[in-house]
Amino acid sequence: MTNSIIEVNQLYKKYKEADDFSVNNMSLVVEEKEIFGLLGPNGAGKTTLLSMLCGLIKPTSGTFAINHLTYDKNANDIKKIIGVVPQEYALYPTLTAKENLMYFGSMYGLKGKDLNKKVDKTLEYLGLLKFSNKKIDTFSGGMKRRVNLIAGILHNPKVLFLDEPTVGVDVQSKNVIIEYLKELNSKGTTIIYTSHHLSEAQDFCTKIAIIDRGKIYAEGTPNALISGTPNAHNLEDVFISLTGKELRDAI
Amino acid sequence: MLYKFWMTVKKELLLLQRDFGGLVILFVMPLVLIITITLIQNSAFKSLSENKIPILLVDYDNGSISKTVKDNLNKNGSFSIVSKIHGIKLNETSAKEAVFKGEYQLAIIIPEKLSVDLQTKVDQNVNKILSGFGVTDSANTIKNGDVIGQKEVRLYFDPATQMTFKNAVKSAIDKMISQIETQSIYKTFQDQLGESNNPIFDQKSFIAFKEIVPTVNNKEILPNSVQHNVPAWSLFAIFFIVVPLSINIVKEKGQGTQIRLITNPVPYAILIAGKTATYLLICLIQFLLMVAVGVYIFPFLDLPVLDVSGKIMLMMNVAFFSGLAAIGFGILLGTVAKTHEQSAPFGATSVVILAAIGGVWVPVFAMPKVMQYVSHISPMNWGLNAFYDVLLRNGSILEILPEIIFLLLFFITTITIAILYDKKKRAV
Numbered sequence: 001m002t003n004s005i006i007e008v009n010q011l012y013k014k015y016k017e018a019d020d021f022s023v024n025n026m027s028l029v030v031e032e033k034e035i036f037g038l039l040g041p042n043g044a045g046k047t048t049l050l051s052m053l054c055g056l057i058k059p060t061s062g063t064f065a066i067n068h069l070t071y072d073k074n075a076n077d078i079k080k081i082i083g084v085v086p087q088e089y090a091l092y093p094t095l096t097a098k099e100n101l102m103y104f105g106s107m108y109g110l111k112g113k114d115l116n117k118k119v120d121k122t123l124e125y126l127g128l129l130k131f132s133n134k135k136i137d138t139f140s141g142g143m144k145r146r147v148n149l150i151a152g153i154l155h156n157p158k159v160l161f162l163d164e165p166t167v168g169v170d171v172q173s174k175n176v177i178i179e180y181l182k183e184l185n186s187k188g189t190t191i192i193y194t195s196h197h198l199s200e201a202q203d204f205c206t207k208i209a210i211i212d213r214g215k216i217y218a219e220g221t222p223n224a225l226i227s228g229t230p231n232a233h234n235l236e237d238v239f240i241s242l243t244g245k246e247l248r249d250a251i
Numbered sequence: 252m253l254y255k256f257w258m259t260v261k262k263e264l265l266l267l268q269r270d271f272g273g274l275v276i277l278f279v280m281p282l283v284l285i286i287t288i289t290l291i292q293n294s295a296f297k298s299l300s301e302n303k304i305p306i307l308l309v310d311y312d313n314g315s316i317s318k319t320v321k322d323n324l325n326k327n328g329s330f331s332i333v334s335k336i337h338g339i340k341l342n343e344t345s346a347k348e349a350v351f352k353g354e355y356q357l358a359i360i361i362p363e364k365l366s367v368d369l370q371t372k373v374d375q376n377v378n379k380i381l382s383g384f385g386v387t388d389s390a391n392t393i394k395n396g397d398v399i400g401q402k403e404v405r406l407y408f409d410p411a412t413q414m415t416f417k418n419a420v421k422s423a424i425d426k427m428i429s430q431i432e433t434q435s436i437y438k439t440f441q442d443q444l445g446e447s448n449n450p451i452f453d454q455k456s457f458i459a460f461k462e463i464v465p466t467v468n469n470k471e472i473l474p475n476s477v478q479h480n481v482p483a484w485s486l487f488a489i490f491f492i493v494v495p496l497s498i499n500i501v502k503e504k505g506q507g508t509q510i511r512l513i514t515n516p517v518p519y520a521i522l523i524a525g526k527t528a529t530y531l532l533i534c535l536i537q538f539l540l541m542v543a544v545g546v547y548i549f550p551f552l553d554l555p556v557l558d559v560s561g562k563i564m565l566m567m568n569v570a571f572f573s574g575l576a577a578i579g580f581g582i583l584l585g586t587v588a589k590t591h592e593q594s595a596p597f598g599a600t601s602v603v604i605l606a607a608i609g610g611v612w613v614p615v616f617a618m619p620k621v622m623q624y625v626s627h628i629s630p631m632n633w634g635l636n637a638f639y640d641v642l643l644r645n646g647s648i649l650e651i652l653p654e655i656i657f658l659l660l661f662f663i664t665t666i667t668i669a670i671l672y673d674k675k676k677r678a679v
Contacts, residue, residue: 054514079516088507094269095262106258107515135269151511 005159005190006030006053011062013048013214022048023059024214030207035181035191037205039198039235041243045214046194047087047163053192054084054161066159080108083157083189087164089144090151093137097128097147100136101154108155115154122150126176142173149177153184160184162193166200178204202235210242217242255517259525266499267533273495277533278540281488285541286552289480293554303331307346307358307407310334314366316431320359323427343405350407357412357420360405370435372399377439404428477555481545482566482638483611486631488541489534489573490602493581496530497594500585519673523666527578534574535567542566558642565641569651572658573634579665580630586669605629633657 006029013023023045030036038046051057053064055071055078063070069078091100101119110118123129126146136144149165162181166174178200185191195201201208202222209219218225222235229238267273306324310317324330334341336349346358404424408417503509512522545557559566581598588594606612608622609631615623626632637654640646 054510056510056513076516079514082514084511084514086507086510088510090507090511092262092266092506092508095265099262099265103258103262104511104515107255107512107517109255109516111254 003032004029005032005034006036006064006066006192007068008049008053008064009062011049011052011064012060013045013052013057014060021060021214023052026062026211026214026216028209028216028219030190030192032190033185033188035185035193035204035206037201037208038192038194038211039196039201039208039239040194040211044211044243046211048214049211050161050163050192050194054082055079080155081158083152083155083160085149085152085160085162085165087167089136089148091136091144091147094135096133096135097123097139097143098132100147101150104151105154110155118154119150122154126150126180142169145169145173146177149180153189156187157189159190159192162191164195165193166195166197174200198235198239208235210239212243252518252521255521256525256528259522260529263499263526263529267495267529270495276495277492278537281484281491281537281541282544284488285481285484285544286548288484289477289549289554290552292476292480304329304357305331305333305355307336307341307349307355308332308334309341309343309346309358309360311343311363312361312365314364316366316369316428317361319431320361320424320427323423327423347407350409353409353411356409356416358407359424360407362402362404365402365404368399368402369432370439373432373435373439375399377436377443381440381443477545477549477557478642479639481541481557482569482642483635485538485541485570486573486609486634486638487602487606487611488537489570489634490577490580490605490631491599492530492534492537492574492577493584493602494595494598496526496578496581497585497588497598498591499526500582501588501591501594504589519670523582523670526582527575530578530581531571531574534577535570538567538570538574562641565646565648565651566638568648568655569634569637569641572655572662573630573637575662576630576634576658576665579662579669583665583669583672586673605631608632610635630658630661633661 008026008028011023011026012021014021022043026045026049038049040046048057052059053066055075058071066078067081071078092103095103098119101123102115105115105119120129120132123132126149128143128146128150131139131143136147139147145165145168149162152162153160160181165181166177169177174197181191181193182204193201193205205222207220208222208225210217210225218228218238220228225238226232226234229241232238232241267277308317308321308324310321321332324332333355336345339345341349341358343360346355346360349355350358406421406424408420503512513519542557542559542563546559550556580601584594584598584601588597606629608626609615609629610618610626611631615626615632618626633654637651637658640650640654644650
């Protein structure tokens, strides 16, 4: 039997200057230890949904709970159990990898030798230990992505939000990141992940929601989505079939 | 929580340490500023007292008044009288032309028969008074046709001349002429009363003035340009922290590190406290460096020494609260601004405006009435007054308490607005 860790109920979000809702009556449930993929074209509402779940912006209406807690009552408790890996390299470029990680780790209440050990161990796992004392602005895109990931998982979060964690990185870095995420998941971390890499999502996610224009068009395991779509051989076929071929340039 | 605070301070210090340009702005530029301004102001004073200003004098009078004006100008030591240009004797037209071309700052034109007419006018007035008492004989009484019209000494100033210089010259000449007039009246009375050889009037000024300055241990505290400049420009430098601080916050938004910090279980107050503590430390170091320059470097530059004996703790107090006010403003600006292009120019310009209305450049009493009221809203005005209370008015903690409270309230208000704005923005 599985337990839900995220419950989203009739969620709406409309930005002040926007004509349409970015998130339009979304409801979904994420079970514990799932790797839940939010897939959709540009401007579909993935990042807006993730931003609300991370507590960065407030919904226009609707409710959601993380680990049965809500931000209006238990913001600090939620923040303790979630990890966030934003799409940007959310790191200080003039600090070294280690200085960045020691700082962000300390913000989760980690300190001293434990934090130091954890930082070194994770840097080593992701192939960055020898660069730990180099400034971030000297790192390649792939290296920055890996440090960005470490900064979000040092405190062993129960739920990890990842906004396109492999965008703009080489195949090697992507593999290291995905392997590490799988290991985290195997240890009990629930992962909510957005991506444009459909083949990566097909292999990586245990469940997927295809989003467009702020709505969920389909939800299920990758295999169920493929088999449920006529003439679909992979997730890309499902995606095109559901969201169409029209360009989605959004401002 | 204390550990999170300490790590935030450490992070901010590391960020500053790695930003060489920022460090130069924070520490070197204020020192350059304070030395440059004080040297310029001091040399301006010196040039007034040591280098004589040439002024054109066209003397159509050739009498006692023009002689007195010349003597007084020569005695003054600040001016040298020029009556010929390229060997040609000046007249009103050539003098006016030379001044309006900017070759000279001032021309004085003493009209024809000024001395004679003044004496005649005085004679008439004295006679009128004495005849009223029946003292004078009828031979000296005025005839109707002898009415003397008002005379004027004409002054031509280079249009580029500073108003303060103009006013000083005008008042000096006015004083000279008044003295001459008074002396003529006394002398005429004596002559009319037949006491020319035995003066009955003491012609020296009865009322003199003496400047009384505050004293400490019976020693007079004489304000000098350094006592004014160091606190004023230190305050200006302290407030310039607004620029790097607001850029620091805008950068965090751009880099995405703010997203990480908001999603961390750390109160926003700790993040603000970390920044406040770090930048406050910078402000105090900046201030101490500037005071050190005033005390130890200025004497080597032939400038007066900054006297801080027994006042340094009070001055540190003022610097501390001024720093808080500046930091509050910087945090608010950084929170509201979206880009560096918004925060940096706005920060720099607003500090210059606050300094201008706060009295850093022009004393508040010399401002127009409206601006004098406006000056009260500038935290730099509160800080400056507190520094002057300590340095020039020998004030104690009680005297500077109101200003300190205002500075603290300014910090609390700006931080509160920043927090509320940030919260509201997150709800969009």
